[in-house]
Amino acid sequence: GQNIDQPTEMTATEGAIVQINCTYQTSGFNGLFWYQQHAGEAPTFLSYNVLDGLEEKGRFSSFLSRSKGYSYLLLKELQMKDSASYLCAVYPGNNRKLIWGLGTSLAVNP
Amino acid sequence: DSGVTQTPKHLITATGQRVTLRCSPRSGDLSVYWYQQSLDQGLQFLIQYYNGEERAKGNILERFSAQQFPDLHSELNLSSLELGDSALYFCASSAQRYSYNEQFFGPGTRLTVL
Numbered sequence: 001g002q003n004i005d006q007p008t009e010m011t012a013t014e015g016a017i018v019q020i021n022c023t024y025q026t027s028g029f030n031g032l033f034w035y036q037q038h039a040g041e042a043p044t045f046l047s048y049n050v051l052d053g054l055e056e057k058g059r060f061s062s063f064l065s066r067s068k069g070y071s072y073l074l075l076k077e078l079q080m081k082d083s084a085s086y087l088c089a090v091y092p093g094n095n096r097k098l099i100w101g102l103g104t105s106l107a108v109n110p
Numbered sequence: 111d112s113g114v115t116q117t118p119k120h121l122i123t124a125t126g127q128r129v130t131l132r133c134s135p136r137s138g139d140l141s142v143y144w145y146q147q148s149l150d151q152g153l154q155f156l157i158q159y160y161n162g163e164e165r166a167k168g169n170i171l172e173r174f175s176a177q178q179f180p181d182l183h184s185e186l187n188l189s190s191l192e193l194g195d196s197a198l199y200f201c202a203s204s205a206q207r208y209s210y211n212e213q214f215f216g217p218g219t220r221l222t223v224l
Binding site: 033040041042043044045048087096097098100101102103 | 112153154158166198200213214215
C-alpha cells in the first residue's frame with residue numbers, strides 16, 4: 001500500500017529550531033515535496049527532494065534518505081508566522097498521482 | 111499570489127442541491143488538480159486534468175464531476191450535496207502533466223452545506 005506518516009502536532013518556541021519528520025512507504029519513489037499551509041489558506045510549495053541529502057533554502061532545509069524512506073523539514077530561527085501545517089507529499093513515479101500526508105500542525109509560541 | 115484563481119470564495123447551500131466551482135490555472139499551465147480538505151481530514155486529491163483530458167482520478171465521489179475546457183479553465187460540479195461535503199475545495203495547476211512538478215494552489219472555495 002501507499003502510506004505517509006507525519007506527527008499530527010508539534011510545538012516550538014520562537015527563535016528555536018524544529019524538525020518535522022515524514023516517513024513513507026510507497027510502491028515507487030521519484031521525489032518528495034514539502035508544502036506549508038496556513039489555516040484557511042492554500043498550500044504553498046517549500047521544497048522538492050529527489051536525491052539523498054540536505055537542501056537548504058534560507059531558514060528552511062529539507063533532508064531525504066531514500067533507503068530509509070525518510071525525510072525531514074528543518075525550520076531554523078522560528079518566527080510566529082511559521083505557525084502552520086506542513087504537508088509531506090511523495091511522487092511515486094510512473095506518471096502516478098502525488099500521495100499526500102495528513103500534515104503536521106506546528107504551533108510556535110513566544 | 112499563486113496566479114491560480116477560484117470562484118466563488120464562499121458558497122452556502124442546502125442538502126440535495128448542486129453547485130459548480132470554477133478554477134482558472136496560471137497562465138501557461140496545462141494541468142489542473144482538484145482537492146478537498148475537511149477539518150478532520152488532510153488534503154484529499156479528487157481529480158486531475160491535463161490539456162482538457164482526464165489524467166488521474168483520486169477519491170472522487172460519483173456525485174462529483176469535473177471538466178477542463180479548451181481555454182484550460184476547469185469546473186468541479188458537486189451534486190446531491192450532503193452535510194459531509196462541507197469543506198475547502200482547492201484547485202491547483204502545474205506546467206506539465208506529471209506529478210513531480212510543483213503545484214500552485216488557488217485560494218480555495220469554502221463550501222458550507224446546511
